[in-house]
Amino acid sequence: MIDKLDHAFRFYEDAANLRAHRQQLIASNIANADTPQYKARDINFKDAMESALTGKRGVILVTSAPNHIASPTGAGVAAGQQLLYRTAVQGSVDGNTVDMDVERNQFADNAVHYEANLTFISDQIRQMRTAIQG
Template sequence: MLDKIAKQFDFQQRALNLRAYRAEVIASNVANADTPYYKAMDFDFKQALKSADEASRKLGLHTTDPRHIAMSEGDSHRLGAQLMYRSQVQPSLDGNTVDMDVERAAFTENALQYQTTLTFLNRRISSLNDAIRGGQ
């Protein structure tokens, strides 16, 4: 019974995890705004969510012997996100590609989308809670 309820939130959980990871990537760009030769990075959220959704439907690797090597991937690959260098808007003398205006806009948009997903989840949980209580 609880598995069916938990399945209702799988997609939103993946979306929240990717949004949180994107916030980390953008924060890293901001933190390195003055680092010479630092290249700003980001990922395509839509593609990452699609990859994470497809990966969740695949069967995992099963080892039958303790000597088998388990498959391990980094968090970004597990989430379906492939980091790419952000294209340079205005060249800087020190080779740094971080544009603070672009980073602020990306961070704000990402935070807004994160909050929207949380609001959607809260409403969904409230409606399920009402259904369980019988609409009282």
């Protein structure tokens, strides 16, 4: 029985985890908008979700130096999905590729999708409770 419940909520769990991870990346981009040479990062949500649905779980650790701290496992990025660099819409003198208009738009869009995902989860739980209670 628990396996069936776990399977029923797996899609929503994966989607919420990926949306939360993406929200952190976008927030990091916004926080580093004035950092010279900072390159905006993002994930391809569609590819990450497809990887999660096919059962490829885990985190790919990408470090550029041996003394970097390892990211915790289960951080929400599906295996095979690396962080991508966002292309610069408008060039910057200091080499920063963060465009605040794009980041704000992506942040709001991702937040709406995350809230919608939580609404779907709530509806699923409500339907199950109704079925159990009669």
